[in-house]
Amino acid sequence: MFRHIFLNFFCKKPAIGMDAIRAVTGGATGEWAGGPARLDAAFRRSIRIRQVDAGSCNACEWECTALGNPIYDVSRFGIDFVASPRHADVILVTGPVSLGMAGALKKTYLAVPEPKIVIACGDCAKDGGVYRDAYGVLDGAASVVPVDGYIPGCPPSPAAIMKCIMDILESAAK
Amino acid sequence: MSPENEKYIEVSAPDFSRKCAEYSRRHFLRMMFAADERELDGHFRVYAVFSPAGCDRFDILTMKLKEDNLSYESITPLVPAAHWYEREMRDMFGIIPSGHPDARPLIMHGMYGDVYPLRRDVTAAGIKNAVDLSREDGYSFMNVKGEGVYEIPVGPVHAGIIEPGHFRFSAVGETIYHLDPRLFFTHKGTEKLFESVGFEKGAQLAERISGVSSFSHSSAYCMAVERTAGIEISPRAKAVRTLIIELERLYNHIGDIGNMCAGTGFAVGYAKGAILKEELMALNERLTGSRYLRGINVTGGVTRDVFEDADEIISVLDGVKRGFKDFMEFLLDSVSHTERLEGTGLLSREIALRMGATGPAARASGISDDIRRAHPHLSYGSLIFEAHTYLKGDVYSRMMVRRDEVECSFSIIDSLMERRHEGELGTSINEIMAGRSALGYTEGPRGSIFYWIKAAGDGKPLRVKVRSASFCNWPLLSYAIHGNIVPDFPLVNKSFNLSYSGCDL
Numbered sequence: 001m002f003r004h005i006f007l008n009f010f011c012k013k014p015a016i017g018m019d020a021i022r023a024v025t026g027g028a029t030g031e032w033a034g035g036p037a038r039l040d041a042a043f044r045r046s047i048r049i050r051q052v053d054a055g056s057c058n059a060c061e062w063e064c065t066a067l068g069n070p071i072y073d074v075s076r077f078g079i080d081f082v083a084s085p086r087h088a089d090v091i092l093v094t095g096p097v098s099l100g101m102a103g104a105l106k107k108t109y110l111a112v113p114e115p116k117i118v119i120a121c122g123d124c125a126k127d128g129g130v131y132r133d134a135y136g137v138l139d140g141a142a143s144v145v146p147v148d149g150y151i152p153g154c155p156p157s158p159a160a161i162m163k164c165i166m167d168i169l170e171s172a173a174k
Numbered sequence: 175m176s177p178e179n180e181k182y183i184e185v186s187a188p189d190f191s192r193k194c195a196e197y198s199r200r201h202f203l204r205m206m207f208a209a210d211e212r213e214l215d216g217h218f219r220v221y222a223v224f225s226p227a228g229c230d231r232f233d234i235l236t237m238k239l240k241e242d243n244l245s246y247e248s249i250t251p252l253v254p255a256a257h258w259y260e261r262e263m264r265d266m267f268g269i270i271p272s273g274h275p276d277a278r279p280l281i282m283h284g285m286y287g288d289v290y291p292l293r294r295d296v297t298a299a300g301i302k303n304a305v306d307l308s309r310e311d312g313y314s315f316m317n318v319k320g321e322g323v324y325e326i327p328v329g330p331v332h333a334g335i336i337e338p339g340h341f342r343f344s345a346v347g348e349t350i351y352h353l354d355p356r357l358f359f360t361h362k363g364t365e366k367l368f369e370s371v372g373f374e375k376g377a378q379l380a381e382r383i384s385g386v387s388s389f390s391h392s393s394a395y396c397m398a399v400e401r402t403a404g405i406e407i408s409p410r411a412k413a414v415r416t417l418i419i420e421l422e423r424l425y426n427h428i429g430d431i432g433n434m435c436a437g438t439g440f441a442v443g444y445a446k447g448a449i450l451k452e453e454l455m456a457l458n459e460r461l462t463g464s465r466y467l468r469g470i471n472v473t474g475g476v477t478r479d480v481f482e483d484a485d486e487i488i489s490v491l492d493g494v495k496r497g498f499k500d501f502m503e504f505l506l507d508s509v510s511h512t513e514r515l516e517g518t519g520l521l522s523r524e525i526a527l528r529m530g531a532t533g534p535a536a537r538a539s540g541i542s543d544d545i546r547r548a549h550p551h552l553s554y555g556s557l558i559f560e561a562h563t564y565l566k567g568d569v570y571s572r573m574m575v576r577r578d579e580v581e582c583s584f585s586i587i588d589s590l591m592e593r594r595h596e597g598e599l600g601t602s603i604n605e606i607m608a609g610r611s612a613l614g615y616t617e618g619p620r621g622s623i624f625y626w627i628k629a630a631g632d633g634k635p636l637r638v639k640v641r642s643a644s645f646c647n648w649p650l651l652s653y654a655i656h657g658n659i660v661p662d663f664p665l666v667n668k669s670f671n672l673s674y675s676g677c678d679l
């Protein structure tokens with residue numbers, strides 16, 4: 001069905017985004033490999049993410065933004081990015097955590113209701129990445145908030161972000 | 175010795191502000207910065223880079239300052255475009271521009287305390303030790319007083335997937351009277367980091383200064399290193415860089431035009447723009463292995479000849495060209511969209527000029543300035559194109575400048591593809607002698623990008639100054655938003671497409 005919607009939407013060739021998704025999931029049908037079912041079990045198909053930029057170069061955010069475009073369209077899996085941390089289940093942190101953002105990240109974390117999950121997206125958020133030795137950073141999200149899972153890449157592609165979010169949620173739900 | 179188009183002019187400290195004012199009348203102020211050169215000659219130095227309109231030359235005024243007297247007469251009262259640069263020098267070096275109208279810090283937030291991070295005798299570890307995260311910022315926002323005036327504080331974590339910054343609106347009813355932004359939440363200490371990673375690895379860092387300008391930044395950085403080393407890269411490497419800079423402009427401008435639709439709540443327009451952008455991003459990935467065009471630029475050249483994939487480029491761009499034409503027709507026919515753009519977020523030519531605007535924001539306000547033409551570099555000297563300008567300075571003009579530039583980029587890519595480009599991909603760089611310096615520059619999607627590099631004695635840079643387009647354009651937002659309604663802020667903001675990370679460094 002998804003494939004059908006996609007083809008209708010673009011009228012032309014198969015979506016590049018779906019190719020990319022197929023490549024990471026190994027799914028041949030264009031349907032997320034078991035995605036919705038897995039999500040259903042864990043979070044009843046409703047995940048709200050508050051993305052927090054803690055000093056990233058902004059490429060990681062653009063890939064998160066791309067998840068909302070018609071090609072990746074994560075909302076069909078029940079995933080949405082929200083503005084208020086009070087509405088969120090997940091905090092997705094990008095960037096090495098600049099000193100200026102350390103306090104704001106902590107406050108945002110505290111504002112998210114329990115149960116909550118923290119995902120560090122991108123190499124910077126893992127351990128500081130290229131910024132590791134700079135004077136203004138804290139070497140990754142884990143230096144401020146407890147991190148449940150990492151998404152590697154600089155930046156990780158939208159398809160990779162999607163796949164990793166699914167995996168992390170699944171293992172967190174166990 | 176410095177590259178041919180750079181002329182250094184030594185000025186005494188008491189004369190500096192008068193001289194700068196004189197130059198600013200007929201020249202653009204490209205950037206202003208300081209360097210701690212005590213290890214070379216015992217002094218700090220301040221540089222102001224001017225370029226005369228219509229001439230490929232940089233007149234760089236420079237003065238020495240002694241450590242025991244780091245103050246000079248501020249040039250901001252005479253050259254308003256210098257206002258952020260002077261505050262930056264005060265924060266980073268402790269150089270005091272006396273008489274500067276704004277005494278507040280710019281970059282350093284409260285937790286840093288009193289350190290001057292770019293002084294050479296201050297180490298990264300030393301700065302970290304002095305940091306106290308619980309120290310309040312204490313930034314004093316500009317207050318607007320009067321009946322019915324109220325403040326709306328927003329950020330640093332604010333709506334949607336966006337970089338962090340704090341905005342203090344003073345509004346009367348729905349109308350914004352004044353916007354006072356507090357930025358630099360993502361300040362990471364990038365310029366200092368450049369000094370320790372060395373020339374070669376600096377290219378990877380430059381790629382990560384601002385995500386969607388990765389390639390323009392690394393091109394300008396590599397160019398600065400190459401000019402400092404006194405080498406010239408091959409025509410083939412130049413053509414590859416030129417082509418990819420234009421690819422970067424394409425995905426940015428098309429994405430930006432789409433994003434403006436998000437600012438007016440026009441979901442279909444946003445979606446169409448996002449699809450076109452995504453096709454270009456996928457092309458980027460197939461050509462370079464990175465959606466953000468990373469890994470191609472290295473000091474001394476490029477790692478891949480993307481012209482080998484000419485067929486792929488042509489076929490994808492053909493599709494995008496057609497798609498873009500339909501997209502623009504669709505947008506311009508949608509009165510509900512264009513009506514919101516016209517007359518919104520006005521930036522007058524006068525203010526744009528005096529405040530040193532750059533890129534599409536400047537050209538939409540009638541300033542015909544494009545680094546690709548003003549200072550022909552890479553393959554731009556052999557290409558025929560113009561700087562596209564509009565006169566009104568509203569959101570609509572900023573969209574139309576981008577539309578024209580998209581078409582211009584298509585034709586630049588076409589003409590590059592018709593030619594043969596000879597030479598090696600990479601040129602080796604010998605050791606760079608201490609004290610040598612040079613500029614590197616290009617016109618990125620958001621406007622001009624400048625780097626200035628000076629070599630130290632240890633085979634590493636003594637100073638890498640990064641001047642991104644957004645550093646010039648951020649202060650303009652407060653002027654453009656004055657008198658608009660609060661709900662139009664996202665739209666006006668998107669029309670400038672400012673980078674936080676590229677500005678905060």
Ligand code: SF4
Pocket residue numbers: 055056057058059060094095096121122123124125129130153154155156382385
């Ligand atoms: S991981 Fe890479 S892409 Fe993401 S914020 Fe860091 S430097 Fe940018």
